[in-house]
Amino acid sequence: xxxxxxxxxxxxxxxxxxxxxxxxxxxxxxxxxxxxxxxxxxxxxxxxxxxxxxxxxxxxxxxxxxxxxxxxxxxxxxxxxxxxxxxxxxxxxxxxxxxxxxxxxxxxxxxxxxxxxxxxxxxxxxxxxxxxxxxxxxxxxxxxxxxxxxxxxxxxxxxxxxxxxxxxxxxxxxxxxxxxxxxxxxxxxxxxxxxxxxxxxxxxxxxxxxxxxxxxxxxxxxxxxxxxxxxxxxxxxxxxxxxxxxxxxxxxxxxxxxxxxxxxxxxxxxxxxxxxxxxxxxxxxxxxxxxxxxxxxxxxxxxxxxxxxxxxxxxxxxxxxxxxxxxxxxxxxxxxxxxxxxxxxxxxxxxxxxxxxxxxxxxxxxxxxxxxxxxxxxxxxxxxxxxxxxxxxxxxxxxxxxxxxxxxxxxxxxxxxxxxxxxxxxxxxxxxxxxxxxxxxxxxxxxxxxxxxxxxxxxxxxxxxxxxxxxxxxxxxxxxxxxxxxxxxxxxxxxxxxx
Amino acid sequence: xxxxxxxxxxxxxxxxxxxxxxxxxxxxxxxxxxxxxxxxxxxxxxxxxxxxxxxxxxxxxxxxxxxxxxxxxxxxxxxxxxxxxxxxxxxxxxxxxxxxxxxxxxxxxxxxxxxxxxxxxxxxxxxxxxxxxxxxxxxxxxxxxxxxxxxxxx
Numbered sequence: 001x002x003x004x005x006x007x008x009x010x011x012x013x014x015x016x017x018x019x020x021x022x023x024x025x026x027x028x029x030x031x032x033x034x035x036x037x038x039x040x041x042x043x044x045x046x047x048x049x050x051x052x053x054x055x056x057x058x059x060x061x062x063x064x065x066x067x068x069x070x071x072x073x074x075x076x077x078x079x080x081x082x083x084x085x086x087x088x089x090x091x092x093x094x095x096x097x098x099x100x101x102x103x104x105x106x107x108x109x110x111x112x113x114x115x116x117x118x119x120x121x122x123x124x125x126x127x128x129x130x131x132x133x134x135x136x137x138x139x140x141x142x143x144x145x146x147x148x149x150x151x152x153x154x155x156x157x158x159x160x161x162x163x164x165x166x167x168x169x170x171x172x173x174x175x176x177x178x179x180x181x182x183x184x185x186x187x188x189x190x191x192x193x194x195x196x197x198x199x200x201x202x203x204x205x206x207x208x209x210x211x212x213x214x215x216x217x218x219x220x221x222x223x224x225x226x227x228x229x230x231x232x233x234x235x236x237x238x239x240x241x242x243x244x245x246x247x248x249x250x251x252x253x254x255x256x257x258x259x260x261x262x263x264x265x266x267x268x269x270x271x272x273x274x275x276x277x278x279x280x281x282x283x284x285x286x287x288x289x290x291x292x293x294x295x296x297x298x299x300x301x302x303x304x305x306x307x308x309x310x311x312x313x314x315x316x317x318x319x320x321x322x323x324x325x326x327x328x329x330x331x332x333x334x335x336x337x338x339x340x341x342x343x344x345x346x347x348x349x350x351x352x353x354x355x356x357x358x359x360x361x362x363x364x365x366x367x368x369x370x371x372x373x374x375x376x377x378x379x380x381x382x383x384x385x386x387x388x389x390x391x392x393x394x395x396x397x398x399x400x401x402x403x404x405x406x407x408x409x410x411x412x413x414x415x416x417x418x419x420x421x422x423x424x425x426x427x428x429x430x431x432x433x434x435x436x437x438x439x440x441x442x443x444x445x446x447x448x449x450x451x452x453x454x455x456x457x458x459x460x461x462x463x464x465x466x467x468x469x470x471x472x473x474x475x476x477x478x479x480x481x482x483x484x485x486x487x488x489x490x491x492x493x494x495x496x497x498x499x
Numbered sequence: 500x501x502x503x504x505x506x507x508x509x510x511x512x513x514x515x516x517x518x519x520x521x522x523x524x525x526x527x528x529x530x531x532x533x534x535x536x537x538x539x540x541x542x543x544x545x546x547x548x549x550x551x552x553x554x555x556x557x558x559x560x561x562x563x564x565x566x567x568x569x570x571x572x573x574x575x576x577x578x579x580x581x582x583x584x585x586x587x588x589x590x591x592x593x594x595x596x597x598x599x600x601x602x603x604x605x606x607x608x609x610x611x612x613x614x615x616x617x618x619x620x621x622x623x624x625x626x627x628x629x630x631x632x633x634x635x636x637x638x639x640x641x642x643x644x645x646x647x648x649x650x651x652x653x
Binding site: 050051053054165167168170171174175176177181185187188190192193195216219220223224225348386387388389390391393395396399400403404407409412413419420424425427428429430445446449453454457458 | 500504507508511513514515518521522525528531532533535536537538539542543545546549550553556571572573577578580581583585586588589591592593595596604607608612613615616617626630634638641642643644646648652
């Protein structure tokens with residue numbers, strides 16, 4: 001009941017005209033970013049951070065969250081119309097969505113994706129309201145040892161579930177953590193790894209690094225492999241038929257469940273829930289042979305799971321301060337830039353902000369539905385923007401974003417450097433997500449560990465005396481152990497399921 | 500590909516070893532507990548061990564026939580576009596300090612779209628003006644973001 005009261009006051013604020021405007025702008029910009037192939041939600045959210053510099057913290061978070069949701073939906077449009085996922089989570093949508101477009105049912109595919117995204121997003125936000133506050137209350141009982149263990153667990157889950165090569169993912173995590181330690185020591189204030197460079201005393205900026213690793217690196221990859229393959233898909237109607245809607249009810253509900261549950265686990269990534277929901281739908285279907293040939297349930301399940309995941313991923317961020325994906329890490333960076341530390345104290349120290357942001361998730365889902373159903377044709381036209389203009393436009397935002405925060409050219413160089421590093425790492429198949437999450441969690445991890453060791457007089461045995469910390473530190477060992485020694489039969493099963 | 504992975508892992512190993520050395524210059528412990536060098540030292544040690552393990556694993560991997568076709572560095576037409584973006588980004592970063600955001604971005608936008616294939620001069624001109632003067636106006640006036648201004652005030 002307490003949550004409901006807070007939520008209602010959150011709605012009162014979220015429905016004010018200026019926050020509605022920020023949410024609307026975020027949804028439009030996010031969809032635009034999602035539509036443009038190659039720019040995923042993480043890059044999109046990072047690139048558009050400069051637009052929020054002058055906003056109040058609540059407005060900035062509302063707008064960036066809306067950009068995130070918008071980008072998640074925008075990726076669907078390219079998946080259906082040109083068989084190119086606008087972002088990774090829309091890969092599964094390509095399978096049946098594009099087949100539907102080829103059969104002249106693009107409108108139905110995009111319509112059911114919008115409806116599924118709305119239902120999945122809204123139900124997941126309801127669950128977020130129910131789960132977040134008790135989880136935050138529980139986390140308030142945590143000491144530095146538990147928080148350190150929680151962050152280690154979160155990072156290891158990201159390593160275990162996001163990386164194909166566990167060792168490379170672990171190495172990337174360590175590199176990210178080391179980069180995070182550049183600057184003044186958070187406990188004693190001693191400069192570390194600064195080499196007398198004044199700009200490094202504040203550490204390496206999160207925004208320039210993210211803009212480089214995602215924005216610039218993605219453009220460099222796109223520039224190298226640029227292909228134009230627009231397929232004119234028929235958009236006779238943007239609404240699925242009554243029968244199609246009826247066929248998708250089960251798929252949407254199951255997709256919501258899968259997306260929400262997997263969204264709570266750090267590191268799962270958006271592609272896993274969509275994949276799992278699709279496989280589940282194929283398994284429960286009486287006519288599984290239709291999947292891959294334009295089954296609308298395939299589109300509905302994947303897209304619903306996608307948006308339910310996006311909303312559920314906010315739970316670990318808001319309640320525990322743990323980002324579960326690179327995009328959520330970017331959002332966490334935006335919180336920190338605005339002087340807000342996500343985590344259990346957020347609900348007690350900044351209740352107005354957190355509940356306004358949660359209420360804005362509902363508003364954002366409604367806005368996305370209103371925007372996306374009638375505007376599908378307009379979004380499709382955006383695919384015709386030539387690469388040269390898209391590239392220049394994105395780079396303008398990257399330069400302003402990197403420079404604008406501290407007004408130093410040093411950060412623009414950092415962005416360019418990390419853009420080239422990001423390009424090379426992607427070509428060499430090194431996972432970037434663990435490094436991004438480590439970069440944002442590094443200072444907090446160090447502070448928690450050092451405080452814990454100061455309490456214990458330098459003894460690591462304190463982790464054995466605290467059952468929660470011990471359990472949290474055991475989880476990653478089990479996950480990584482399982483993935484290193486996983487049954488070989490798992491891989492072929494996965495591949496065959498989506499064929 | 501394998502060679503590229505070996506070089507990248509080797510670079511990360513050097514980075515970790517360098518971090519170990521730098522951490523040792525800081526105090527690992529003091530009377531209050533762990534010092535500024537404690538966390539980076541142990542992280543860098545773990546990183547170095549992982550890098551060595553990854554180097555050995557990659558070295559032992561059987562050569563993939565498709566590796567020969569995979570080029571790490573950009574090449575051909577795509578390589579030219581790649582190089583144009585990198586060089587122009589570096590140039591605009593240097594130029595902004597001397598000629599300000601508007602002039603530097605005007606030149607950056609115009610040259611970049613030409614390098615990426617645009618030939619219609621009026622489209623290039625409109626885009627370059629909007630992407631420099633227009634963007635400057637929006638960000639400085641509406642969004643309160645400070646952008647570089649040249650010493651001569653433009």
